[in-house]
Amino acid sequence: MYHFLKEKKFFYFFLILFTLVQFDFFLNSFIVIKKNYSERMNFSAGYCDGKGYGFIEAMYKEKKFLENVLVKNFNNQPNIHGYFYNIKKKDSVKFIILIGAQSVQLNTFVKNDYQIVKQFNNCYLIKKND
Amino acid sequence: MTEFFSIFFQAFILNIFFLFPLSINNIKNIIKWKIPSIFDVFVINILIYCNVLLLFSFFQLSLQFFFFICIAASIISIFLNIKNYCKYFSISSNLKNFIFFLSCFVSICFMISSEPILSWDGIAHWYYKALNYHQGGSYEDLRNLPFAYYPHLGGYLWNFFWINSPLNLEYQGRFFYIFIFLSSIFSATDQFTKKISLHFKIVITLIFVVFTTDKFILGGYQEYFLFYLFYCFSFLFYQIHESKKNSYFNFFLISSSILLMFWVKQEGFFYVIMLTILLFFFIQEKYYKKFILLIFFLIFLYFFTQLKTYFHGNFSFNEEILHSGLLKYLNLKFLLFSIFDITFEILKAVIKYPLWIVITFILAITFVQNKKINDINFIFFIFYIGFIYAIYLQTNMDINQLMPLTLDRVLFHGMGFYLIAIVRFVNEKLVRDINSQF
Numbered sequence A: 001m002y003h004f005l006k007e008k009k010f011f012y013f014f015l016i017l018f019t020l021v022q023f024d025f026f027l028n029s030f031i032v033i034k035k036n037y038s039e040r041m042n043f044s045a046g047y048c049d050g051k052g053y054g055f056i057e058a059m060y061k062e063k064k065f066l067e068n069v070l071v072k073n074f075n076n077q078p079n080i081h082g083y084f085y086n087i088k089k090k091d092s093v094k095f096i097i098l099i100g101a102q103s104v105q106l107n108t109f110v111k112n113d114y115q116i117v118k119q120f121n122n123c124y125l126i127k128k129n130d
Numbered sequence B: 001m002t003e004f005f006s007i008f009f010q011a012f013i014l015n016i017f018f019l020f021p022l023s024i025n026n027i028k029n030i031i032k033w034k035i036p037s038i039f040d041v042f043v044i045n046i047l048i049y050c051n052v053l054l055l056f057s058f059f060q061l062s063l064q065f066f067f068f069i070c071i072a073a074s075i076i077s078i079f080l081n082i083k084n085y086c087k088y089f090s091i092s093s094n095l096k097n098f099i100f101f102l103s104c105f106v107s108i109c110f111m112i113s114s115e116p117i118l119s120w121d122g123i124a125h126w127y128y129k130a131l132n133y134h135q136g137g138s139y140e141d142l143r144n145l146p147f148a149y150y151p152h153l154g155g156y157l158w159n160f161f162w163i164n165s166p167l168n169l170e171y172q173g174r175f176f177y178i179f180i181f182l183s184s185i186f187s188a189t190d191q192f193t194k195k196i197s198l199h200f201k202i203v204i205t206l207i208f209v210v211f212t213t214d215k216f217i218l219g220g221y222q223e224y225f226l227f228y229l230f231y232c233f234s235f236l237f238y239q240i241h242e243s244k245k246n247s248y249f250n251f252f253l254i255s256s257s258i259l260l261m262f263w264v265k266q267e268g269f270f271y272v273i274m275l276t277i278l279l280f281f282f283i284q285e286k287y288y289k290k291f292i293l294l295i296f297f298l299i300f301l302y303f304f305t306q307l308k309t310y311f312h313g314n315f316s317f318n319e320e321i322l323h324s325g326l327l328k329y330l331n332l333k334f335l336l337f338s339i340f341d342i343t344f345e346i347l348k349a350v351i352k353y354p355l356w357i358v359i360t361f362i363l364a365i366t367f368v369q370n371k372k373i374n375d376i377n378f379i380f381f382i383f384y385i386g387f388i389y390a391i392y393l394q395t396n397m398d399i400n401q402l403m404p405l406t407l408d409r410v411l412f413h414g415m416g417f418y419l420i421a422i423v424r425f426v427n428e429k430l431v432r433d434i435n436s437q438f
Helices: A002-006 A008-022 A025-034 A037-045 A053-063 A103-111 B002-017 B024-030 B038-056 B063-080 B082-090 B092-114 B120-134 B140-144 B153-163 B175-189 B198-212 B223-242 B248-263 B268-282 B287-312 B324-330 B332-352 B355-370 B376-394 B399-437
Strands: A068-073 A091-099 A114-120 A123-128
Touching: A008 A025, A008 B092, A008 B198, A025 B002, A025 B092, A037 A053, A053 A068, A053 A091, A053 A114, A053 A123, A091 A103, A103 A114, A103 A123, B002 B063, B002 B092, B002 B175, B024 B038, B024 B082, B024 B248, B038 B092, B038 B153, B038 B175, B038 B223, B038 B248, B063 B082, B063 B153, B082 B092, B092 B175, B092 B198, B120 B140, B120 B153, B140 B287, B153 B175, B153 B223, B175 B198, B175 B223, B175 B399, B198 B355, B198 B399, B223 B248, B223 B268, B223 B399, B248 B268, B248 B287, B268 B287, B268 B376, B324 B332, B332 B355, B332 B376, B332 B399, B355 B376, B355 B399, B376 B399
Parallel strands: A068 A091
Antiparallel strands: A091 A123, A114 A123
C-alpha cells in the first residue's frame, strides 16, 4: 500500500476521483437511479412553486387537451409550456394554466369570464365560459 | 436503472459517432504541426458534421437513418484503422488522458441528467428550435414559434442527438454541447510540449474544465457552441499560419468555423465580421488568395441574410442597430457613466470566469516583452472587448438590468479563442526556461 501511495499512479487516480467528486458524479448517479425523469423534473422545476412543471404535467395528463394550453407564470420564472407544446396542434383560446397567481391576478381572469376548473394552492386551470 | 445505463450509452455513442468521417490517420494530413490526438479528430469531425447538418436543416430528412448510417460507417472506420488506434492508445499518456476525458464527460452528463430542467433562455428561446425539428417541423415552420429570427443550428444539433438517444429524452441531446466543449479543451491541452508531464497536463486540463463548466449555460444555451467554434478558428489559424503548404480543405475548415457562427447565435454575425478581418490581415498567404477568401465570405454572408429574409420575411436583430436612443450619448457625462458601468460589469464577469484573468495576464506579459501590438490575440482582445462595449452602449434597454443577466455569457464565448494562446504561452516559457538552464 505504501508503495502504491508513493507511485505516480496514485496521483492520477486521485485526479480522476477528484473530478468525479467535483462534479458530484456519485450523488447525481444516485439521483438518476432513485428518481425517474418526471420526478426529477418535478423536483427541479417545482410542482406549483417555481416553474410549476408538476402542475402543468398533471393537468395535461388529466385533461388530455387537444390543443396547446396557454401557461402564465407569475413566480418570476421562465414559462415552461414549451415542454408540453406540440407544433402540430392549435393554441387553445379556452383553457389557461396559471402558476403562482395571487388573488388579484386570478380575479382579472375571473372578471373576464373565466371559471376555475382545477386548483392546487395558487396554481389554477381556468376555462373560458361558453 | 435503464436511464442510468442509457446515459453511459449515449456518452459512448457520441464518442463513436465523432470518430468518422476522418480517422486519426487522415487528420495527420491536415494537422502537420504536431501528432494529432483523438481530440483533434473529434474537433475536426464535429466541424464537418456541423456543415452537413446545417445543410440538412433546410430540408426534411430522416435524421435517424442518417445517424445509423454514420454510426455503422464509424464502426467500420474504427476497424479499418484499428492498428492506428491501438498504436495511439498503446502510449500510456494518451490512454490516461482519454480516460480522464471520459470521466469528465460522464460526470458532467450526470450533472445535467440529475437536474434536467432547462435554464431561462434555454426553454424560452432555444428549446423551440429543437422541438420544431423533433416534432417533424421544417426550417419554414420555425417562423410560427417564439423568437423565429434566432439562428437554429444549435437547436437542430440538439434535436439530432435527442431524437437518436436511446430513451428519446431531451437532456440527452444536450450531451452534444458537453462533448464539443470538452473536445476543445482536451485538444488544446494536448498541444502542450512533450517536456510537460502528463500530470501537469491533466491538472491544467482540469483547471480549464472546472473554470469553464457552467451548469446554467448547459441548460439549453448556445454559448458552448460559440466557444467551440472560436477554438476551431484559433486551432486552424495556427495550423495554416505555421504550415507552408496548406490544402484547400484547411481553408474550407477555417472558413466554416467562422461562417457557422452566423447560424448559432445573433452575435455570430458580428463574430463572422471580426474573424474575417483577422483572417484577412494575419494569414500569410498571397494577396489574391486573401481577396478570393474575402469575396467568398461576403458572398456567403449575403446569401445567408437573403436566405433568412426569404424564410422569415426579414433579417433582423433584437432591436435596430441605429436608433434615436443613441443620441443620449451626446451627453458626455452619461456616456462616461455608461462606460464605467459596463467596465464594472465586465470585471464582475471576469471573476465568474477566472480564465479571463489568466488571458489578460498573458496578453499583458506578451505585450510588455514583445512591445508590439500587431498580434492576433491582442487585436482580437481589442475587437472583442470593444464589441461588448458596443452591444451595451447600443441597446435601448436599461443596461443596469440587462448586463447582470447577459454580459457574463457574452464574455464566455471568447475564452475558446484563447485556449491555444494559453497553451502556446506555457510552451514558449517552458522551452525558454529549459534552454536558459543549459
